[in-house]
Amino acid sequence: MIWSDLSESDRTKHDPAEVFAAGERNHHISNTAYPIAHRIVWKPYRSDEHEKRKLQTAAIERIQDFALYSHIPFCETRCYFCEYTVVSRDELQRSSEYMELLSRELKMYTALLGGRRLHGFDIGGGTPSFVEGKLIARHVEEVMKRFDCQSGFEISIETTPRIAAADPDKMRLYHDCGIRRISMGIQVVQPDLLRALGRDSNGLEHHFRARDNIRRAGFEKFNVDLMYGFAGQSLLSWEETLRQAIRLNPDFITLYRMRYKLTRISSQAANVRLDDVRDQLSLAAEILTREGYLANPGKNTYSKISNHAGTSAYLTRRVILGMPYLGLGLGAQTMTNSTISYNDGSAGKKIHPYARSIQNGSLPVQDVYDLPLAQMTAKMAAVSLYFGEINTAAFLEKFGLTLEEAYPDETKFALAENLMHYTESGNGIEIGAQKNSLALTKKGASHFNGTIALFFAPSVKEYLIGKQDENSVSPGSTGESLRETEYECILR
Numbered sequence: 317m318i319w320s321d322l323s324e325s326d327r328t329k330h331d332p333a334e335v336f337a338a339g340e341r342n343h344h345i346s347n348t349a350y351p352i353a354h355r356i357v358w359k360p361y362r363s364d365e366h367e368k369r370k371l372q373t374a375a376i377e378r379i380q381d382f383a384l385y386s387h388i389p390f391c392e393t394r395c396y397f398c399e400y401t402v403v404s405r406d407e408l409q410r411s412s413e414y415m416e417l418l419s420r421e422l423k424m425y426t427a428l429l430g431g432r433r434l435h436g437f438d439i440g441g442g443t444p445s446f447v448e449g450k451l452i453a454r455h456v457e458e459v460m461k462r463f464d465c466q467s468g469f470e471i472s473i474e475t476t477p478r479i480a481a482a483d484p485d486k487m488r489l490y491h492d493c494g495i496r497r498i499s500m501g502i503q504v505v506q507p508d509l510l511r512a513l514g515r516d517s518n519g520l521e522h523h524f525r526a527r528d529n530i531r532r533a534g535f536e537k538f539n540v541d542l543m544y545g546f547a548g549q550s551l552l553s554w555e556e557t558l559r560q561a562i563r564l565n566p567d568f569i570t571l572y573r574m575r576y577k578l579t580r581i582s583s584q585a586a587n588v589r590l591d592d593v594r595d596q597l598s599l600a601a602e603i604l605t606r607e608g609y610l611a612n613p614g615k616n617t618y619s620k621i622s623n624h625a626g627t628s629a630y631l632t633r634r635v636i637l638g639m640p641y642l643g644l645g646l647g648a649q650t651m652t653n654s655t656i657s658y659n660d661g662s663a664g665k666k667i668h669p670y671a672r673s674i675q676n677g678s679l680p681v682q683d684v685y686d687l688p689l690a691q692m693t694a695k696m697a698a699v700s701l702y703f704g705e706i707n708t709a710a711f712l713e714k715f716g717l718t719l720e721e722a723y724p725d726e727t728k729f730a731l732a733e734n735l736m737h738y739t740e741s742g743n744g745i746e747i748g749a750q751k752n753s754l755a756l757t758k759k760g761a762s763h764f765n766g767t768i769a770l771f772f773a774p775s776v777k778e779y780l781i782g783k784q785d786e787n788s789v790s791p792g793s794t795g796e797s798l799r800e801t802e803y804e805c806i807l808r
């Protein structure tokens with residue numbers, strides 16, 4: 317592999333203790349959504365306008381095994397806390413036209429990737445269940461006939477309780493067309509808090525009916541999303557949310573710490589104390605473990621199925637193996653072996669530029685970054701810590717150097733401070749990956765934001781070290797424009 321040259325600030329070394337402190341101080345942004353401060357740190361690697369599609373095409377053609385994500389950017393209402401690419405109300409009626417565009421984008425990539433091995437497929441959003449069920453079924457069918465989907469391949473979709481409760485036929489259609497995992501967003505259960513978050517109509521009263529419809533449709537992999545770390549969310553209210561999720565008896569429960577950056581309520585970040593977040597996390601670990609939901613320290617998804625990570629096949633392979641992924645749809649992110657790109661719409665959240673590219677027969681990419689080794693290893697390490705561990709064999713396989721060679725001072729520091737330890741993880745079993753990993757200890761999980769920063773590229777470390785105001789998460793405060801920072805979410 318020939319890597320891009322390092323930028324000036326990606327050549328500088330930083331003291332791990334200083335980086336750790338900067339990550340802890342900036343706990344609102346030092347997390348798995350990598351990179352941070354996009355405009356500053358990745359600008360030197362951005363392809364120019366004329367070259368970007370050529371670069372994307374060449375990088376895509378070099379992929380052998382991959383995971384696929386289709387983004388459906390429609391929602392009944394826009395929750396104030398949401399960080400994802402969701403279109404505004406005036407575009408909601410364009411969902412069937414949008415599915416057609418998605419299909420045309422898929423065809424463009426089939427010409428480059430057709431027949432290659434596809435390991436997992438996530439349909440996310442937004443709210444994919446917002447669109448007609450038969451359009452999703454058609455999209456699934458198109459995907460499955462174009463790629464090699466062998467054993468271990470699995471499709472996952474997201475829904476809200478309201479839709480799952482109201483439309484049992486849609487749930488059945490999903491299962492019939494081959495989708496096997498479904499994830500339902502609950503977030504929190506207090507009506508007051510939901511209202512304050514702009515999510516009052518999303519179905520609290522429908523949880524049990526939604527669950528029953530999902531189970532009757534045949535789903536044996538049912539995940540529920542919960543959120544913590546909100547301003548004003550007490551420990552007691554968090555406990556109520558956890559207990560309600562457990563009552564639904566899902567197979568998996570995923571905990572998301574609220575990321576305020578770029579949301580409509582970003583100014584509330586200043587009211588969230590790290591100690592309170594830690595208390596919420598340890599309470600969740602205690603209650604969930606007692607109820608038979610297991611996760612190693614620092615992992616966000618708790619699983620009741622033994623030897624199953626609980627996440628979708630798409631995400632599991634991204635996290636453990638650093639597998640390349642293709643993102644289709646508005647603002648979707650794609651990672652090849654050496655590039656990361658973002659589709660049209662990641663900045664403006666409008667369908668128009670995405671549609672125009674596709675109608676012109678061009679790949680709908682907004683920005684393509686040709687990254688150096690230090691940025692690609694950082695991306696893999698940051699995403700890996702979504703499971704609280706970095707699989708050392710997968711790292712070596714992907715980059716041809718060991719984790720310790722890539723991060724000599726940082727791994728020594730993490731081990732000496734008892735933030736990480738070598739372990740045999742259970743997370744690789746279901747996908748056949750070797751079990752050796754460098755994993756967070758309980759102390760490391762409680763200092764997640766500092767520990768993850770050790771693996772960021774030097775330019776990102778420099779940014780964090782220079783950033784003194786830990787509560788400032790809005791783009792304006794750093795001089796970053798919305799356009800440049802908007803696409804830092806991990807999963808899309």
Ligand SMILES: C[S@@+](CC[C@H](N)C(=O)[O-])C[C@H]1O[C@@H](n2cnc3c(N)ncnc32)[C@H](O)[C@@H]1O
Pocket residue numbers: 391397398399400440441442443444474475476477500501502503541542543572573574575576579
């Ligand atoms: C694409 S979203 C949601 C799926 C579905 N539309 C829903 O709301 O139920 C996936 C998950 O991301 C989480 N999420 C949304 N905004 C977030 C934020 N600002 N920080 C952290 N997690 C967030 C929520 O838990 C949500 O269920």
Ligand code: SF4
Pocket residue numbers: 390391392393394395398399400402441442443476501
């Ligand atoms: S959290 Fe879900 S329903 Fe709410 S705006 Fe985001 S994607 Fe839509």
